[in-house]
Amino acid sequence: MKQIKAIVRPEKLPDVREALEKTGCYRGVMITDIMGQGAQKGITQAWRGEKYQVDLLPKVMIDLVVKDEDVETITNIIIKSARTGDIGDGKIFIYDVVEAVRIRTGEKGNDAL
Numbered sequence: 001m002k003q004i005k006a007i008v009r010p011e012k013l014p015d016v017r018e019a020l021e022k023t024g025c026y027r028g029v030m031i032t033d034i035m036g037q038g039a040q041k042g043i044t045q046a047w048r049g050e051k052y053q054v055d056l057l058p059k060v061m062i063d064l065v066v067k068d069e070d071v072e073t074i075t076n077i078i079i080k081s082a083r084t085g086d087i088g089d090g091k092i093f094i095y096d097v098v099e100a101v102r103i104r105t106g107e108k109g110n111d112a113l
């Protein structure tokens with residue numbers, strides 16, 4: 001099992017969720033509002049002629065735990081539905097998951113997803 005952690009633009013969340021829910025391998029999701037910084041270290045904005053740096057920007061973190069064989073499908077869906085082509089589109093990180101347990105039934109591993 002793998003955990004897919006995608007950081008995307010908040011305005012792209014509805015598109016990403018809709019695309020994920022259409023796939024057969026979607027089982028569940030965790031959504032967290034975060035503040036973040038990428039390679040450009042924020043953006044410079046102007047207000048009344050004064051320039052100032054906004055170093056943390058709002059992003060949404062999407063976490064899914066999926067079967068190993070579904071990682072590529074899910075990752076490609078996220079890329080397709082979250083991309084605008086501009087800087088700040090986000091990033092995807094993939095982690096190994098040691099175990100999953102469905103509390104209600106005691107099922108483990110892929111059966112618990």
Ligand SMILES: Nc1ncnc2c1ncn2[C@@H]1O[C@H](COP(=O)(O)OP(=O)(O)OP(=O)(O)O)[C@@H](O)[C@H]1O
Pocket residue numbers: 007035036037038039040057059086087088089090091
């Ligand atoms: N190396 C990283 N470690 C942890 N979080 C990161 C990292 N890179 C990006 N993020 C998270 O992803 C968000 C979006 O990053 P962003 O898309 O701006 O990445 P980038 O590397 O600057 O790419 P781009 O040049 O396309 O903007 C950041 O606000 C931050 O929350």
Ligand SMILES: [Mg+2]
Pocket residue numbers: 038039040041087088089
């Ligand atoms: Mg960036």
